Amino acid sequence: MELTPARHLDMLRSMIRIRLFEETAGKLMEAGKMPGFLHLYVGQEAVATGVCEALRVDDYISSTHRGHGHLVAKGGDLSRMMAELMGRAGGYCGGKGGSMHINDLKLGMLGANGIVGAGVPIAVGAGFRNKYLGTDQVSVAFFGDAATNIGAFHEAANMACALHLPVVFICEHNMYGEYTPTEKAMVIADIVDRAAGYGMPGVIVDGMDVLAVHEATLEAVARARRGDGPALVEAKTYRYYNHHGIQNLGLKYRPDAEVLAWKERDPIFSFEQRLLDGGIATRDEMDDVWAGVRATIETAIEFADSSPFPEPEALLTGVYTRSNS
Amino acid sequence: MELTPARHLDMLRSMIRIRLFEETAGKLMEAGKMPGFLHLYVGQEAVATGVCEALRVDDYISSTHRGHGHLVAKGGDLSRMMAELMGRAGGYCGGKGGSMHINDLKLGMLGANGIVGAGVPIAVGAGFRNKYLGTDQVSVAFFGDAATNIGAFHEAANMACALHLPVVFICEHNMYGEYTPTEKAMVIADIVDRAAGYGMPGVIVDGMDVLAVHEATLEAVARARRGDGPALVEAKTYRYYNHHGIQNLGLKYRPDAEVLAWKERDPIFSFEQRLLDGGIATRDEMDDVWAGVRATIETAIEFADSSPFPEPEALLTGVYTRSNS
């Protein structure tokens, strides 16, 4: 199915939203306005975007410690996201969750997660629900390359296959888990080599190419929707910044040349080039997209900045839901 | 390397030791002399035997809830085993561990384990030790088919491969995890399909054929010993009795015909036939083996029966080792 120019611009917009949101968050952190840990998604925008553009609003996703991009791509409100990262009452979690627990249940975004791999079984649970209710919704689990070494991932992948659930597994292979090159943490080069062990198909895509990610996901999602079970998509990608924080070059665990080489293949700029080359969008149209997102980000900063910190009473609320049925 | 007739008889003896030990334990349980849960190994004798005959005394093994066979094959003392299962002071664990925690550290048997999959990381730790000290000892993890669905197995398998440790993984595929057919718990038919996901070789063998198991293990062990890393051996086998206890036919989760078909291929009787057919052993020689083992079992029962229950003081000892260094 051919994508319209408008859909192409949607994808570009989604990636730019992620990019600018993250760059802004990084700057605010540097300026001391953003407490806690910040795991930036910059560099990986094509993955969240390519995947989420293949989903419906009522599909579910679960996410990771590096989760802003997933929420943005699923349609998250940048103002409430920014406010959350700044610990404000107007944030998605009222300031109680922060970066690592950001979520939007209405958008089917079941939460970033501070525990590596722990979001994967939760996505499987949502997949179970879809099958149980007989809907055609799917559920997507995002996780990193290094997360595939943890038990929860394994159990969840097998469970989804054994119960034949509509779950799509999206591995973002960015070559590192924290400061350890993934080649030191596993012998295999490709995570898809694990798919056969669960009995599901696996496919590798260029995670810097939003259309490639999108196409592969569309296929996996279609498969899941029609009741043919789980599939794994592995996107080869790269995070520009350090594991957390905003240093990007001069890190002792990875060569600068590597960073620069990946940046050459930047998912946004290469996509722009493609849109230009293909005559799908003009520079002006794309500049408008950037400008529009910049304005949204300004709004988000203002919203967040003017949102109050939560009142002390908020400390004790929300531990238990009070609305029993 | 050709096996001598004597080594063939050793293997036969080992299998018979397991068989008669287990049958005896089952009867004692029926007679109310053996408390707790009893997971009998009968039917799978060729696996423990074929594997352990490929090991040295100073190699390590870790085991499962179905662990008697592994200890017997590693050279365990039937008297101390029987006493342990009967909760006596003369048992391997002084009566404190019982069937599910039986072990003999001097024989490198690092324990049966009540938690499915939990023994696998422990074997990996022993493998780490071997590499760390630069010895050529290997470490073997025994586990069931259904155990490969648990996170600890996955983490351990990957860890052994990532650190390139001398560990051999032995999966005893007996088609069930408790009362659930394994085909309901995983989509794949063969556990070896998981090996590639860790980057190790995997091989399937007939788990009813002690020589086949032995040969495959020899190769995996040799590989590990010479520093070439882990390997997985999957033995297709069957447990004659129920998950625990000694009922064998009339179980609602498996057809009697299936049990009978597997019994046709009994690892002991088929091996005997082979020894006869090949002129490797005579009926008399083999009968002597049976008689010898029967006598050992008698001794074991007597030992266990006359071993006292532990004194009350034993309750509080052994929680902490008192010998700090």
Place this chain on the structure above:
Amino acid sequence: MSDRTISYVNAFTEAIQLEMEADPDVFIAGEDVGAHGGVFHTFDGIQARFGERRAVDTPISEQAIIGLGIGAALTGLRPIVDLMFMDFVLVAADQIANQAAKLKYMFGGNAKLPLTITTTGGAGLSAAAQHSQSLEAMFCHIPGLMIVYPSNAHDVKGLMAACIREDNPTLMVLHKRMLGQKGIVPEGRYQLPLGVANVARQGSDVTVVSWGKMVNDSLAAADQLAAEGTSCEVVDLRTLSPLDIDTVVTSVRKTNRVIVAHEAVRFGGFGAEVAAQIQEYAFDYLDAPVGRIAAPFTPIPFTPALENIYLPDANKIAAGIRETLARPLLAT
């Protein structure tokens, strides 16, 4: 039929069945809970009645079992997921304590998590150190969970129904050695409120606070003491978290002496919390320190010869009561 007598385990199954009939969003999942009906028959007949869709056999994957429950609960179902033995909660501790317990709060209170985790605790079957534990204290310490440990068939049914209907994650613990114990259990649906203790026996000389199987032992001890002329009040907590400390304190203010009895290891056990709160809220009423009858600081031994000594029981509780009563107002 208000005096119908069924077993603890049947009362449990019945609660599930009635809630499953009433609400299509309720399902069970776990190892061997479907075709086999649970290794302790806790789910007998559920699959036969509701089919494989609503009674799901899972792989041996405790983390994913809880995760399945969390994801399904977050998205609108009302799952019951089973962990077979309480010892296995440790295999899934992250999903229980870091995920299920905390999601609501971390999400700013927006999530609803109607998840019931069922398991069986307790020793006495020679099942050794990894199949016998009472680990409730570990999870009482985690905000966001509710911990329920019923002591009789009637309560099991009402508390299990309440767990299923509860919009927060609950951990429902059955004691293995009580499964066959009979009691009078009404037929229809009913709930007992979570967080409300029950005075199982009225008395005036001393209070015994307990839960789960140890309530039975406490009642038996109270019988022993009654024969000696001592009147014991027995408080059955029913729910450990939230803890109904008011009922306990009311009793202690009346009796002035109290022991807490539980099967778990004493050190760091939930009895410590109960004792700490009693001495805080009833300090001036206490004529003796709060006593604790519990297991010694060892893993659970396999051999009955040691397990019998290990386990707290009615005799030990009775001895504890006598000791508390014998203590002079000033001991030193």
Place this chain on the structure above:
Amino acid sequence: MSDRTISYVNAFTEAIQLEMEADPDVFIAGEDVGAHGGVFHTFDGIQARFGERRAVDTPISEQAIIGLGIGAALTGLRPIVDLMFMDFVLVAADQIANQAAKLKYMFGGNAKLPLTITTTGGAGLSAAAQHSQSLEAMFCHIPGLMIVYPSNAHDVKGLMAACIREDNPTLMVLHKRMLGQKGIVPEGRYQLPLGVANVARQGSDVTVVSWGKMVNDSLAAADQLAAEGTSCEVVDLRTLSPLDIDTVVTSVRKTNRVIVAHEAVRFGGFGAEVAAQIQEYAFDYLDAPVGRIAAPFTPIPFTPALENIYLPDANKIAAGIRETLARPLLAT
């Protein structure tokens, strides 16, 4: 150089380095402990000095990390394995509590398990609910483990050395917010005995029992109170399990009033055990109930606006002390 001053984290690393020099069987393994030196620099320089063989970077596999330590310890090595954040002990809880803790006993006392598990606990860095917990109480309840939580640089070094030399599994918890705190630390090897508390400050009016970072807060509170004319004795437990209750009780018998201060959630926290034992062993000496200053029953909030209120601190301890002191002998 007996007055050399180094940081808490450096004292920790130095203990490891000295023990690794002294004993070739000691090694470290964990996520990013090697090339990176640990995410909190707790292992800085160890790999540079001892090589990749003895400073091992592992995959993200907490269960297998602990299992690696267990297997290596059972077969003669003396492993130090790291879990980075204390919250992650829940991911590996089975290996810690069902395996490492119990193997010796289940094996009839024949095994030796010299395993040190290191981790960092505590909140205050806006790291939210899954990277800030103090879960020591959960593991104090498990027989077979030793739990150590040092309060200053000097103690870290001596206690870490003792953990490494200990033939039982130890859980050594560092507090994230103390890593940079300096103290006088002798240069050579030394050990502080596990299971022995330290009277960090002598006093006569009230006792404060604490551990980890809260000892600092308790000492600060004691300073505040000193200015008001109150003399506080501060007991630093150093080791929670085994618990040195004698030192605590001796202090309480002198001061007659006591509070326990810890950072973990109060409900079901280890303070409950300390309080329960104090009221048991010093009942007749207590002029007021044992007070507890600890965190409220909520997951740890992300925003500093709430985390600051959440956290117990010197002011809250001081307030608790004042309240305890103000309580009349008979309150009712």
